[in-house]
Each structure stands twice: as structure tokens, then as C-alpha cells.
Amino acid sequence: MYLRIARTAAAVMLAVGAALVPAAAAGAHPDADNVAVYPPIQGASTWDRFGYSPAGSHHIVFGSWGYLNDWAVDIYRNPGATVVSPFGTKTASGHPVAVTVVTVRPGCATGNLADGGYRIGLEARDTTTGQILGRADVMHVNNKPGGIVVGAGVGPWTKLGETGRFRWSSCYQVSGDTGAHIHLEVINQHRYSCYIARGANTALNDLTVVGRVGKHYSGQRQAC
Known part of the structure; x- marks a missing residue:
């Protein structure tokens, strides 16, 4: 059985200071x-608009199951x-894939929503096998609806909130509306997920695949 042997739980310290929960072996997806992973924004969006956040090197701040997430990008x-x-x-x-909300909390270490909005964590599960495929953290979410709570099931068009403009901080260094973005992080439950490599300022739509969860890659920040 393949394991994430390159990682150690000691390497993980989330920006929000949360303890991570080890995975149950029976839930792994061997x-x-x-x-497919799609943009977390309905309609048109832009991949890495200013060239500051390529998925091959963008900072990863969250994690699941005792490990840092696999890759991150700003959309x-x-x-x-x-x-x-x-x-x-x-x-x-x-x-069929079922998606459940597993995390709802302020995304920035200050705990203040004005500094960067919500972090909403989602888990994707194969309903035929019962196996967990992976998770995604959707960060800098504004105006979260009341029904988006831990344990809620969500579909592809369930509204998690809106893109927002937050005050300048070390967590959100944006000075204009064109800089508003969602910070997306993705992780496999078993081995590593991948992103689709593309250039800065690439236009995306609802059907643009930006990554895959459940693929078996050998390390973090891997292109599919």
C-alpha cells in the first residue's frame, strides 16, 4: 500500500494554529x-492573474489528515x-461523488474575518466505493450563507459565499478590486493530487479543469 512517506506530521503547522486529525486507514482511496477540480468561482475567472502565484510554487498554508495540502493557486x-x-x-x-463541508472558520491566523474572510474546507467521497478522494480548502470567502456549516452536503452550484475585498494585511495583500481572489488548496487522501499547468492570466470558465484529486503522484506541487 502506497503511503505518504515523504511527509511527517511535525512538518505541518497551519496558519490558523489548528491541530490536524490523522486519517483513518479504512477511509483511504488506494x-x-x-x-476533476474546477475553478471555485462560478462563471468567468482568471488563473494567477498577475503571475504572483503559480501552482508550482505558491505557498501552502492548510492541511488535512496530518499533512500539508498538495498544491495551491490563486484564482x-x-x-x-x-x-x-x-x-x-x-x-x-x-x-458519483458526494461533497461535504468539513471546515468553516476564519481563514487568517488573526481569526478576524475582515482580514481575509472564511476558509471553507470540502471533502469529496466516491459514493460507489465509499472511499474518500480528497479535500479542497477554499479561502477568502465573503458573505457565507447560513446553511454552509460543517456536515452540510453541497452540489457543484451550491453557493458557499462570494469573492470579497478585505483589508490589507499579511494574510491578504490586495490593494484593488482586480486583486480579489480565492486561494484554493487541494489534497489527496492517498498519495498526491495534481494541477493543470497553465500560464499566468489564463481565462477560466465553469468547465475548465484546473486539477485532479484521486490521481497518484509522488509529491507536492505536481502538474498532471
Whole structure:
């Protein structure tokens, strides 16, 4: 059985100072079946608008199951756009995928929503096998609806909140509306997920695949 042997729990300290929960071995996803990851913003958006946050090197600040997430990127849209789950509805082999909210908390270490909005964590599960595929952290979410709570199931167009403009801080260094973005982080439950490599300022839409969860790669920040 493949394990994340390159990682240690001691290497992880989340920006919010939260303890991480080790994975249950029975919930792992040993198969290479996968689900697509899409932009977490409904409609048009932009991948790494200013070239500051390529997925191959962008900072990773969150994690799950005792490990830092696999990769991260900033996806841009001016304030007020609808934020949604980035997971597809079926795996590559056609298995239905269920998505559940696992984290709802202020995203910045200060705990103040004015510094960077919410971090909403989502978990994707293969409902045919019962196996967990992976998770995504959707960060800098504004105007979260009341029904987005831990344990809630969400579909691909369930509104998680909106893109927002927050005050300048070490957590959110944005000086204009064109800099408003969602910080997306993704992790496999078993081995490593991947992102689709693309250049800065690439236009995205609802059907643009930006990564895959459930693929088996050998380390962090891997292109598919």
C-alpha cells in the first residue's frame, strides 16, 4: 500500500494554529480513479492573474489528515462573484461523488474575518466505493450563507459565499478590486493530487479543469 512517506506530521503547522486529525486507514482511496477540480468561482475567472502565484510554487498554508495540502493557486474575480465547490460530480470511471463541508472558520491566523474572510474546507467521497478522494480548502470567502456549516452536503452550484475585498494585511495583500481572489488548496487522501499547468492570466470558465484529486503522484506541487 502506497503511503505518504515523504511527509511527517511535525512538518505541518497551519496558519490558523489548528491541530490536524490523522486519517483513518479504512477511509483511504488506494485506487487511481479521480475526480476533476474546477475553478471555485462560478462563471468567468482568471488563473494567477498577475503571475504572483503559480501552482508550482505558491505557498501552502492548510492541511488535512496530518499533512500539508498538495498544491495551491490563486484564482481571481472581482468582488461579488459566486463561490462554489470545485469538485466534479463523477469520477473518471463514472462513480458519483458526494461533497461535504468539513471546515468553516476564519481563514487568517488573526481569526478576524475582515482580514481575509472564511476558509471553507470540502471533502469529496466516491459514493460507489465509499472511499474518500480528497479535500479542497477554499479561502477568502465573503458573505457565507447560513446553511454552509460543517456536515452540510453541497452540489457543484451550491453557493458557499462570494469573492470579497478585505483589508490589507499579511494574510491578504490586495490593494484593488482586480486583486480579489480565492486561494484554493487541494489534497489527496492517498498519495498526491495534481494541477493543470497553465500560464499566468489564463481565462477560466465553469468547465475548465484546473486539477485532479484521486490521481497518484509522488509529491507536492505536481502538474498532471
